[in-house]
Amino acid sequence: MKNLAILILSGLLLSANASAGILEDRNCGSCHRLNTEETSLTAPDLHYAGNKFQPEWLKQFLKKPEVIRPAGFINDPEFLQGSTENRPVHPSFPEEDLNCLVESLMSLKIPGSTPAPTEPLSKGQQAKIKYQFERTFGCISCHQSLNLAGKVRGGISGPSLVNAGNRLQADWIADWLSSPETYLAKGRMPRYKMDPATLGQFTRFIMTLKKENIK
Ligand code: HEC
Numbered sequence: 001m002k003n004l005a006i007l008i009l010s011g012l013l014l015s016a017n018a019s020a021g022i023l024e025d026r027n028c029g030s031c032h033r034l035n036t037e038e039t040s041l042t043a044p045d046l047h048y049a050g051n052k053f054q055p056e057w058l059k060q061f062l063k064k065p066e067v068i069r070p071a072g073f074i075n076d077p078e079f080l081q082g083s084t085e086n087r088p089v090h091p092s093f094p095e096e097d098l099n100c101l102v103e104s105l106m107s108l109k110i111p112g113s114t115p116a117p118t119e120p121l122s123k124g125q126q127a128k129i130k131y132q133f134e135r136t137f138g139c140i141s142c143h144q145s146l147n148l149a150g151k152v153r154g155g156i157s158g159p160s161l162v163n164a165g166n167r168l169q170a171d172w173i174a175d176w177l178s179s180p181e182t183y184l185a186k187g188r189m190p191r192y193k194m195d196p197a198t199l200g201q202f203t204r205f206i207m208t209l210k211k212e213n214i215k
């Protein structure tokens with residue numbers, strides 16, 4: 001019985017490694033954490049990429065990378081050192097690699113998801129959450145976002161949320177807001193105590209932030 005369990009377990013590990021193959025080949029693991037056994041490196045963790053990202057965004061990003069953390073990544077020695085202009089650009093990858101890379105990233109998952117509500121916010125709720133995002137909770141002091149006029153504004157110490165609606169999965173956002181420790185042992189974002197309804201509305205609000213709405 002025990003042997004069988006070990007066999008099944010090693011089979012599972014093997015298949016997990018096989019799917020991470022192209023990520024290892026392309027050296028993603030030299031900067032990114034790709035599995036739960038490793039610890040965080042100089043770039044954001046990707047061992048839960050399948051929980052966090054939308055596949056279409058990943059494809060665009062790997063083809064033509066954009067800056068998400070204008071101040072740099074906290075674990076990087078260069079953090080807050082340089083402006084966007086003189087930071088090294090992310091490696092980009094040829095068209096023929098993209099589907100395989102995205103598939104491998106989407107297979108990296110960890111358990112734990114707080115399902116997000118799917119119904120869109122009413123106009124009133126949207127205005128209320130926008131106010132809370134900017135004033136009550138001060139999310140804007142660390143995150144770039146879009147103001148009412150469709151202009152980018154906000155602090156740069158956290159990841160930009162300007163394109164979050166194309167980039168992130170709603171369930172992941174809800175999970176991040178309710179239990180960030182699932183994804184990051186020690187983060188720098190303050191912990192908010194939100195009731196489930198507010199948390200769901202924040203998630204829907206963040207999903208409305210899209211770069212095509214920049215004016
Ligand atoms: C030289 C180090 C380095 C290598 C190699 C590298 N990355 Fe990155 N990657 C970074 C850094 C730094 C960021 C953060 C960029 C930002 O926030 O603006 C990043 C961001 C990302 C993101 C967005 C993560 C997030 O949470 O915002 C994805 C997805 C990603 N990389 C995938 C890959 C894949 C797939 C590979 C290999 C094919 C790869 N990277 C290779 C350094 C690297």
Ligand code: HEC
Binds near residue numbers: 190
């Ligand atoms: C003091 C700065 C600060 C404030 C205020 C703040 N955050 Fe964050 N947030 C961060 C940082 C830094 C991260 C990246 C993870 C980390 O290092 O802890 C983050 C990560 C996130 C992410 C995940 C983004 C990604 O791409 O990984 C979301 C979504 C988010 N914050 C939403 C919010 C919301 C909603 C609020 C207000 C209710 C808020 N944040 C307030 C600093 C902040």
